[in-house]
Structures are given as structure tokens and as C-alpha cells.
Amino acid sequence: MLNERNPIPVLEAIKRVTTYYKKGETEYTAITNAHNRVLAEDLIADHDVPLFDRSPYDGYALRSEDTAEVMEKTPKILEVVGHIGAGSVYHKKIENSQAVRIMTGAPIPDGADAIIMLEDTTAFEEDGKSFVSIKKALQHHQNISFQGEDVTKGTALVKKGTVINPGIIALLATFGYAQVPVSKKPVIGVIATGSELVEVDQPLEPGKIRNSNAYMMIGQLQRAGAIPKYYGSLPDNLAESLKKISKVMQEVDFLITTGGVSVGDFDLLPEIYQELGADVLFNKVAMRPGSVTTVATINDTLLYGLSGNPSACYVGFELFTRPIIDYFLAKETIGMQQEQATLAVDFLKTNPFDRFIRGRYEIKNGLLVTEPAGKDKSNMVHSLAKANCFIQLPGGTEGYKKGDQVTIHLLGE
Numbered sequence: 001m002l003n004e005r006n007p008i009p010v011l012e013a014i015k016r017v018t019t020y021y022k023k024g025e026t027e028y029t030a031i032t033n034a035h036n037r038v039l040a041e042d043l044i045a046d047h048d049v050p051l052f053d054r055s056p057y058d059g060y061a062l063r064s065e066d067t068a069e070v071m072e073k074t075p076k077i078l079e080v081v082g083h084i085g086a087g088s089v090y091h092k093k094i095e096n097s098q099a100v101r102i103m104t105g106a107p108i109p110d111g112a113d114a115i116i117m118l119e120d121t122t123a124f125e126e127d128g129k130s131f132v133s134i135k136k137a138l139q140h141h142q143n144i145s146f147q148g149e150d151v152t153k154g155t156a157l158v159k160k161g162t163v164i165n166p167g168i169i170a171l172l173a174t175f176g177y178a179q180v181p182v183s184k185k186p187v188i189g190v191i192a193t194g195s196e197l198v199e200v201d202q203p204l205e206p207g208k209i210r211n212s213n214a215y216m217m218i219g220q221l222q223r224a225g226a227i228p229k230y231y232g233s234l235p236d237n238l239a240e241s242l243k244k245i246s247k248v249m250q251e252v253d254f255l256i257t258t259g260g261v262s263v264g265d266f267d268l269l270p271e272i273y274q275e276l277g278a279d280v281l282f283n284k285v286a287m288r289p290g291s292v293t294t295v296a297t298i299n300d301t302l303l304y305g306l307s308g309n310p311s312a313c314y315v316g317f318e319l320f321t322r323p324i325i326d327y328f329l330a331k332e333t334i335g336m337q338q339e340q341a342t343l344a345v346d347f348l349k350t351n352p353f354d355r356f357i358r359g360r361y362e363i364k365n366g367l368l369v370t371e372p373a374g375k376d377k378s379n380m381v382h383s384l385a386k387a388n389c390f391i392q393l394p395g396g397t398e399g400y401k402k403g404d405q406v407t408i409h410l411l412g413e
């Protein structure tokens, strides 16, 4: 007699796993490897940017009052007493009727209060001295890039928990973070189960299929910011599976298996949980696909038993494993972003349970529109390649029509 399984709602299942989350630690990574990592400390400006008033143009630094009487036909002649580029400093003070030739990024010399662009000047030499003819009047503080105008010291720039992007890397570099504090990535074990599986580099034989789930999950783990540790696939053999799974549980933060969680004669995971004394949090979720998704714990370590059907495995991972990885990484946002979108085609099946269709969304004329990414069967793999969201249709509904509003869960960052 089969043991009856009680399906629980998706949100209840997510709640049960999240009570087991572990928060990771902080580690340091070289700034050249910081992209896509999660910042583990708030980034606060410890100095102004720019740190000094500087020139935004190639031109001349001068005293604006010297240009008060400049008119188109009566230019003002100033003596050029210095010449600096970015990285150099003019150490004297600019006096009456003097100018310093200055390049973009160089600090404004003392006494100067404005910059004139090269294009509005003519340089000439006379008696071994340099002069510049100024053709335009300037205002006090005209064309100055001021200290602190970009960032003021003390400003909170990026919150911990933010995923680091190239723009954040620019800030980290600006403030001298050669080593960046980031959340340590969880190490997550992956085991595929099933005597029908051959590895990706092996030829197919009658009755066999290639193991695609393990590699799919390795990609999902990488996308989620975890470190996958692949332990290969196991045949449907109890003794061998028990030995391997108990050993692997010691080496990882969590373990994911795929396959063998349903009620078939060779679905060994239920017996494995029992033999290992695991606490099964749930073994049936009111959803399609992935209804047989099982999550157990052994000594508070999560053991995910995802379905063998590729689409069910994929959905089970994103709904139940990904939020735990987000917690581990102390991310500011947990789980997939949700949006409302317009259905672009009819979807007429009934939905006895919550349905998560592998979908594709795009922005058309400023609106989010979505449609299934392909055939909607849990044992199919093709539609996964195109999917960039799940279309959620609540249980107890039927017959969604083109134009209906639906909730979508976004898969990408």
C-alpha cells in the first residue's frame, strides 16, 4: 500500500524551508573578481569625490574679475605663468592678469576661480613670455568641477546585500577596496539518481537518456550565486545511495538530488530519508510541475529531493532552493522578482493546483507581455531553454485568455 501524501500550498512549503536557512559568512575577494558577488558591508564614502576642485576642460585657469571687460572686439591679454596636466599641481597663487594653462582633471590653482576652454582663447609668445588672449567674459566659479560635487564624504553609497555590478565596482575602486567584503558562497552538492542515466560525454544506449538535470542545476546554482559540487549520478541502488548521500552531506552546505522521489518501484529517496533518519518537511506540493518535490533535513542540513522530470526539477529549484541561497548570501532581495504581465495567448487548461508555466516575457510598447516558452509538460526539456520567467496561474482556476493579467516570476537577475 502506498503511503498517502498530503499536498501543501506552495507558500507553506517555502515557509517550511526558510526556517532552516543558514546565513553565510563574510570573505574577501579581489576587486577583479567582485562582479556578481554580494556586498557584505555597507559602502560609505570616506572622502569627497572629487577630492579637490578641478578643471572639467582643457583650457586656462584664471581670475574671472580679469575678464569683466572682455568684449568680442577687445579681448583681454593674460600672462601664462604655469602649465599643468591632470596629476600635477601649480604651487603658486595666480595674481592679477595671470593665467595657468590647465588640462582636464588638474586641480584649480590658488587664486583662480574660473576656467576658460581652449577654443575661446588664442595663445602667443612675446619677448620669451607666454600670453593668452581671452575672448569671453567668465563668471565667478564658471567651469569648475567642485570638491565633493560627485560624492560627499560620509554618504551611504551601496547597501550590504546588493549584487555587485560594474558601476558598484567603479565606486569600490574609487574608495580603495582592492579586497572587497562579500558574502561567502554556499557549497551545494548535486547528485543525479536513476539507472537510466548516462553522462553527457557517453553514447546513448536503448532505454537510456543523458543526465541533463545535474548540468541544468549546476547552471541554476551558478546563476543563483552558489558553488555547485557535482558528485555524479547514482544507479537506483539503496545501499550505494545511502553510503554516498551520508558521506556527501558532511561536505556541503546543502545537498540536492534529482529523481526517485515519486512512488515508483525504483524511487528510492523516500526510503533513503527514512534510513538516514531525515526529517521530511514535505513530500508533496500543490503545484504543477514539481508536485513530488520533497525537502528533508538531516541535522539541520537541507536535503532537496527534486523531481526527475526536467521541468519539475527546474521549477522546484527556483521556488525552494533559490530563496535559501539568497538568504545564505544575505541578499537584500530574496527569491524571484514578481511582476504583472498580459498573457499574449490563450491557456485553456484547468489548474487544479498552482501552475508555474515556463514562460517568456518581453516589453512591448512599454507593457510586459508573456506567453508559454513551449510545450507545458513536466517531463519536457525543450521549453526551458527559452524561459525567462514562470507564469503563475493559481489553483482552482481554468481557461486563461489572451489579454488576461497574470503574475510572472522573473528568472534572471
Ligand SMILES: Nc1nc2c(c(=O)[nH]1)N[C@H]1C(S)=C(S)[C@@H](COP(=O)(O)OP(=O)(O)OC[C@H]3O[C@@H](n4cnc5c(N)ncnc54)[C@H](O)[C@@H]3O)O[C@H]1N2
Binding pocket: 192, 193, 194, 196, 197, 209, 210, 211, 212, 213, 214, 258, 259, 260, 261, 262, 263, 264, 267, 289, 290, 291, 292, 306, 307, 308, 309, 310, 312, 378, 379
Ligand atoms: N503513479 C504515479 N506516478 C507518477 C506520479 C504520481 O504521483 N503517481 N508523479 C509523476 C510526477 S508528477 C513526476 S514529476 C514524476 C517524478 O518522478 P521522480 O522524481 O520519481 O523521478 P524519476 O522517476 O527518477 O524520473 C522521472 C523522469 O525523469 C527522467 N529523469 C530522471 N533524472 C533525470 C536527469 N538527471 N536528467 C534528465 N531526465 C531525468 C527519468 O528518466 C524519468 O523519465 O513521477 C511521475 N509519476
Ligand code: MOO
Binding pocket: 287, 288, 289, 290, 291, 292, 293, 307, 309, 311, 312, 378, 379
Ligand atoms: O511533479 Mo510532476 O512535475 O507535477 O509533473
Ligand SMILES: [Mg+2]
Binding pocket: 259, 260, 261, 262, 263, 264, 266, 267, 308
Ligand atoms: Mg519516479
